[in-house]
Amino acid sequence: MSEEVTARRPARRRQLAQLSNEFAVVRVSLDDTGNGPRLLVEDAETGDHVFLSPLELASLCLATPEDREEWIRVGNYRDERRDRSLGPIRGSVR
16 A cells, blocks of 8 residues: 655745834734735734735725725734724724
8 A cells, every 4th residue: 555645836925024123023024825916014022023025015005094004913902903884993083
């Protein structure tokens, strides 16, 4: 009986940069293991990561400042997520 060997495509990633400031540290790599090239962005503190396709990156360029404000969820701000469709929290000023 022969043992079937499944070929796995080796991870092909090239780190492009490590960016940091007083709030966060992220690594940005180019990943070629999917159907096409994409960026891999990794949070160095938590290990959380996201793969961004060219379409997603182009969408980032069209985002408004208000859109980007909603994305700031790191450090002490991570647990402050809430459904903004319900309007402001009572007693808060916006």
